[in-house]
Amino acid sequence: MNVEIRKAKEKDYKTVFSLDEKFVLYHSRFKVWKLFEPSDKMRKVWKKLFIGFIKKRNKLALIAEADNKIIGFLLGKINKRRGFKIEKTAHIEKIFVDENYRNKGVATKLKNEFIKWAKKKGAKALTLYVAVENKKALKLYKSWNLKKYCYGMYKLLK
Numbered sequence: 001m002n003v004e005i006r007k008a009k010e011k012d013y014k015t016v017f018s019l020d021e022k023f024v025l026y027h028s029r030f031k032v033w034k035l036f037e038p039s040d041k042m043r044k045v046w047k048k049l050f051i052g053f054i055k056k057r058n059k060l061a062l063i064a065e066a067d068n069k070i071i072g073f074l075l076g077k078i079n080k081r082r083g084f085k086i087e088k089t090a091h092i093e094k095i096f097v098d099e100n101y102r103n104k105g106v107a108t109k110l111k112n113e114f115i116k117w118a119k120k121k122g123a124k125a126l127t128l129y130v131a132v133e134n135k136k137a138l139k140l141y142k143s144w145n146l147k148k149y150c151y152g153m154y155k156l157l158k
């Protein structure tokens with residue numbers, strides 16, 4: 001399978017949004033869902049967010065294409081940390097690959113391209129958040145040599 005990784009363009013918005021809907025649906029199986037369940041306003045907000053990842057200098061939206069269609073995406077950014085020896089970290093905000101194209105190295109290719117970009121921007125570490133129940137993603141990240149470094153905790157307030 002020939003997979004091409006490229007920077008996203010504004011016109012990709014609709015296709016990427018439909019993949020993002022699958023990303024969201026996939027996460028609805030996890031207990032933390034209540035905290036991340038989108039509201040009716042998500043569609044509008046999402047477009048703005050997506051365009052931010054395309055246009056802002058410290059952000060990147062990557063697309064994976066195969067068989068002449070978009071099969072995955074990565075949204076990432078550079079976090080600036082003033083006062084730390086490691087001043088810039090590369091953060092993967094979202095990564096998703098269409099179900100029919102999984103386990104073929106697409107996510108790994110997206111991550112590698114993101115790291116290439118991030119290193120040029122001066123990033124010295126890679127970070128991301130993952131649901132504790134997302135075993136598949138956790139396994140993958142372990143294979144990327146990522147280490148667990150903190151627990152995110154939440155409670156819904158009544």
Ligand SMILES: CC(C)(COP(=O)(O)OP(=O)(O)OC[C@H]1O[C@@H](n2cnc3c(N)ncnc32)[C@H](O)[C@@H]1OP(=O)(O)O)[C@@H](O)C(=O)NCCC(=O)NCCS
Nearest residue numbers: 026095096097102103104105106107108130137139140143
């Ligand atoms: C997590 C996710 C992005 C992984 O995408 P993917 O393209 O399947 O990832 P890869 O193919 O790079 O790696 C997956 C596995 O396939 C293996 N693999 C990679 N290339 C392969 C190949 N050519 N042949 C067979 N297996 C391969 C990898 O080693 C990896 O194995 P591991 O899980 O045992 O470490 C995808 O499952 C997904 O979109 N999940 C839903 C959304 C999600 O959970 N996103 C992460 C939120 S934090």
